[in-house]
Amino acid sequence: MASGFEPKILICTECNEEFVFTVAAQEYFAERGYTEDPKRCKTCHTKYKKANREQRHHQSVEQPHFEYPE
Numbered sequence: 001m002a003s004g005f006e007p008k009i010l011i012c013t014e015c016n017e018e019f020v021f022t023v024a025a026q027e028y029f030a031e032r033g034y035t036e037d038p039k040r041c042k043t044c045h046t047k048y049k050k051a052n053r054e055q056r057h058h059q060s061v062e063q064p065h066f067e068y069p070e
């Protein structure tokens with residue numbers, strides 16, 4: 001409880017729905033060195049990632065993808 005993070009309400013750029021940037025996700029972002037808030041809700045993020053992976057399945061070198069902690 002001493003992380004200093006608080007859940008944030010963000011608007012998804014994909015579906016324009018509000019979603020919660022949870023403390024766990026913020027900690028995860030901080031650990032990975034991400035300085036920007038996520039642009040998509042978890043649902044859109046998962047869809048986008050899946051589409052992206054299917055498009056580029058022939059490519060072996062991939063950027064590390066952010067995974068929302070469950």
Ligand SMILES: [Zn+2]
Nearest residue numbers: 012015041044
């Ligand atoms: Zn969304």
